[in-house]
Amino acid sequence: xxEIKDPENTILLELKSGTVTIELLPEIAPxxxxxxKELARAGAYDGVVFHRVIDGFMAQTGDVEHGNSSKxxxxxxxxxxxGSDLPDLKQEFSGIPHDRGTIGAARSQNxxxxxxQFFINFNDNHFLNRQYTVYGRVIEGMEHxxxxxRGEPPADPDTMISMKVAADAAS
Numbered sequence: 001x002x003e004i005k006d007p008e009n010t011i012l013l014e015l016k017s018g019t020v021t022i023e024l025l026p027e028i029a030p031x032x033x034x035x036x037k038e039l040a041r042a043g044a045y046d047g048v049v050f051h052r053v054i055d056g057f058m059a060q061t062g063d064v065e066h067g068n069s070s071k072x073x074x075x076x077x078x079x080x081x082x083g084s085d086l087p088d089l090k091q092e093f094s095g096i097p098h099d100r101g102t103i104g105a106a107r108s109q110n111x112x113x114x115x116x117q118f119f120i121n122f123n124d125n126h127f128l129n130r131q132y133t134v135y136g137r138v139i140e141g142m143e144h145x146x147x148x149x150r151g152e153p154p155a156d157p158d159t160m161i162s163m164k165v166a167a168d169a170a171s
Contacts, residue, residue, distance in 0.1 A: 002139045002140035004021070004166050005023075006023075007165070007166040008037075008165065008166075008167045009023070009025075009037075010022065010023055010024065010166035010167075011024060011036065011040060011136065011163060011164070011165060011166070012162075012163070012164045012165075012166050012169050013141075013160060013162075014160070014161040014162040014163070014164075015141075015144045015145070015147075015148070015158060016158060016159075017143075017144045017147050018141055018143075018144045019140075019141055019144070020120075020138055020140070020141035020142070020144050020145055021138065021139050021140040021141055021166075022103060022137065022138055022139070023139045024036065024037070024103075024135060024136045025096065025134070028094045028134065028135060029092035029105075029135035030092070031090060031092055032089060032092055032114065032133050032135035033135050035115075036135070036136070037165050038086070039062075039084060039086075039116055039163075040163040040164060041164075043162075044064040044084060044116070045062065045064060045160050045163040046070075046160065046161065046162045046163065047068045047069055047159055047161075048061055048062060048063060048067040048068050048069070048159060048160050049061065049063075049067050049069050049076070049079050049153070049158070049159050050148050050149070050158050050160075051063060051067055051080040051153045051157060052080055052119075052152050052153065053149060053150045053151055053152070053157075053158075054150065054152065055122070055150050056122060056123055057121075057122060057123065057125065058104070058119040058120060058121050058122055058125065059120050059145060059148045060080070060106055060117060060118070060119040061118065061119075061160060062106065062116045062118045063079050063080050063082045063083065063117050064083070064084045064116045065081075065082025065083055065084060065085075066078040066079050066080070066082040069157070069159050076153050076157065077153075079153060079157075080117070080153070083115030083116045084115055084116040086116070087115075088110075088112060088113050088114060088115050089105070089112070089114045089133075090112050091107075091111040091133055092135070093111075093132070094130070094133075094134060095129075095130070096134040097124070097126055097129050097134075098121050098126060098127075098128040098129055098132065098134060099121065099124050099126075100121055100122065100123050100124055100142070101137050101139075101145075102120075102121050102134050102136070102137045103118055103119070103120055103134065103135055103136035103137065103138070104118060104119050104121065104128060104132040104133065104134055105117070105118055105132055105133040105135060106118055106119050106132075107132065111131075114133060118135075120145050122145070122146065
């Protein structure tokens with residue numbers, strides 16, 4: 001098991017094949033890190049689908065408004081069109097490269113439109129560098145990310161079973 005150096009800034013993402021441990025980078029992107037932790041602590045990511053999964057590129061999820069497959073009004077065609085009820089975030093671009101396993105903030109054309117959606121890079125995607133906020137990296141469990149069902153959207157999408165801040169899960 002990966003050593004968790006900072007439980008307050010580590011995310012435990014439960015997928016159907018196992019746990020993905022994500023180290024957050026508060027010194028690089030404090031606003032994005034706080035948003036992910038706030039939504040994780042509220043349980044907002046639990047049950048949300050991976051709505052855009054492109055082989056060799058990335059797996060995108062995090063639409064807490066329209067992407068929760070356990071909600072009565074869930075419509076897969078709407079997944080990916082929403083965010084959360086919190087305001088959009090100002091971009092926090094940095095020199096951290098979009099390497100395999102890094103977490104990036106999904107957004108519209110507006111660089112300051114990231115909200116709750118994020119993606120996990122399957123490969124080094126350096127063409128995204130300094131255009132999307134990097135705010136975390138997978139430190140264990142990338143093999144589980146690699147198993148996420150592909151599609152835009154996938155016919156039978158995988159979900160985030162649960163997402164927790166490691167500091168809260170250590171009980």
